[in-house]
Every structure is written in structure tokens, then in C-alpha cells.
Amino acid sequence: MPVRLSRRRLLQAGVAGGVVVLTRRAGAASLDTLRLDYAYYNPVALVLKDKGWVEEEFGKTSTKVEWVLSLGSNKALEFLNGSVVDFGSTAGSAALMARANGNPIKGVYIYSRPEWTALVTAKDSPIHKVQDLKGKRVAVTRGTDPHIFLLRALDRAGMSTPDIQMVLLQHPDGKTALVRGDVDAWAGLDPYMAQTELEDGSRLFFRDPSLNTYGFLNTREAFAKEHPDEVLRVLRVYERGRQWALANPEGVRDILASAAKLTPAVAAKELERTDLKNPVIGAEHRNAIIAAGDVLKKAEVVPADTDITATADQLIDPQYVTKLDIKAAAK
Secondary structure, rough: OOHHHHHHHHHHHHOOOOOOOOOOOOOOOOOEEEEEEEOOOHHHHHHHHHHHHHHHHHHHHHOOEEEEEOOOOHHHHHHOOOOOOOOOEEEEEEHHHHHHHOOOOOEEEEEEEEEOOOOOEEEOOOOHHHHOOOOOOOEOOOOOHHHHHHHHHHHHHHOOOOHHHEEEOHHHHHHHHHHOOOOOEEEOOOOOOHHHHOOOOOEEOOOOHHHHEEEEEEEHHHHHOHHHHHHHHHHHHHHHHHHHHHHOOOHHHHHHHHHHHHHHHHHHHHOOEEEEEEOOOHHHHHHHHHHHHHHHHHHOOOOOOOOHHHHHHHHOOOOOHHOOOOOOOOO
């Protein structure tokens, strides 16, 4: 609608000029409890939970902090949609899919650029390429980056979901099903993917980092409108955690290993595929999820009449992280 478009352009102009104004709505309620998710695929959140830095910051205003475990983007998005959490960790493509399907969220920060998904099979499996999946049982968690990665891999191979037998399982159960031989392949997710790779000899037979979308930290749109200052405070603490993780690779490895009950080697394998250098959400992340969106429409995961570009623009909100004036580390 014209009014919304005008406001978006004004916001973009303000960001481009280095001026971002965050104002609290008149009469906004104080924040009694802040609810965040943590996830084994979001190492920065694990650092924050371990160090107690969110509690330290929000204790200044007597705000309680609650942590909720997300086992996948689909769970984080369910929690956001149901107001179980105020901030949720997802893949960018999963956030786009949720926004297209009516989940009113805003992506405000990039917690990682990971290669956290690949197509995985058992070490002695005859499967060596995507085309070998025809007619095979493939474990996948719907609504997550591994799901979208699988769709894009099939599309590139001239295939689609009717060509395989999708077995819907949450990520750790997918790994277990693969190891047991209950499925022929799995759209994997770290750290479970790294675990079976190192401990069971499972093979990552199809990899493409460019088809992995970024780690989006999302907030509920209503929360951001009601508590813009608190969004900024959360991101400041996230920055503290990210900088600590970059400076302490062994420390973040040990935190991940302890939280997810992994060996140090498995935790290190996940982290070697995880880039924490650039948290500033913007054009490159927008372009990545738009590319994923075309396949989502083709697979009928989002409505056929979805304007993917407009949805990406509605999702990505750089104003808060721009306010922090973060400079991305050199790649």
C-alpha cells in the first residue's frame, strides 16, 4: 500500500544517510519478562546463555529473562508466532517462508553465515548424487533451511518432492533414522550432521554453501513496535557475545560441546563451518532469501501469488543493527 511503501523508503533513506531514530510509543508498557530462544545451531546465543550477559543487562531494569530451546527453525518460528519467545533463531529462508505465510516477524540481526546443512547418507550407501535419491526415503524437518536446501537441490537436478519419499522428522530424529537405516538419506543440520559425520562415518554427498541461507535473529513485529529500545539492548548484548566468540574459539567450542552434549571434535567441526564475522543484516541476505523464495513458490510451500521481493523487504529490518554502527570484520 502507498503509505507503507512511503514509510519504507523514508526508513531506507534514513539508514543510507546514517540517521536512524528509534522512538518508544507513547504509553508503551514496561517489559517485565524478556524471552529468547537458544539453539545448538546458534553459537552466539549459547555464549550469552552461558555467560549470563542478557540477565546482567536486563537486570538493570528489573526485567526477568527466560530462555527457550529451539531444535530447528520451525520450532523457533512456532514460538515467535505463539508469543512464546520475543526473539527466535532461524535460517533466513525459513523466516521468509514464515513471513510469506503470515507470521509477523522481523529479521534484525545475522548471528552467523553457516554451512549448516547438506544432504547426508550412510557411509556404505549407493547414493552419491542428488539424482540417486529418486524413490528413496529422505528425512527432513519441514520449514527449516535443510528442507529448503533439499528443495533447491532437487530443483537443480530437475527433480521435485514427488520424486522422493519425504519422511518428516525433527533434526535429531532424522539423524537417528539415518544411522539406524530407517531412511536412505537425510537433509542434515549441524551439530547433528557433524556428529554423524565424525562418529558414524556418514557422508555429505551434496554440499553447496551458497544454498545455505544465513542465521537470522528475528523478533516479533509487535514486540519491536512496543519495545524498540529493548530490541537495541538485545542486539548490543548479542554483539558482546559475537565478539567474545570470535576472540575465544576454544571457549565457544567448549560452550557448544557442553550445551549440546557433544565431543569437542564435533563442536569444532560445526564451528569450522560457521562464519560469525558479519552481523549487519542487509542486501546480501535479502538477495539470498529471494533466490530461495523462487523455489519455495515452485514447490508450493508458499502461496503462488506471493511477492517474494516485497516479503523479503517486509522481513528484513536493518534499523536496529545500523544504530549500533557495527563494522563487519574482514572476510
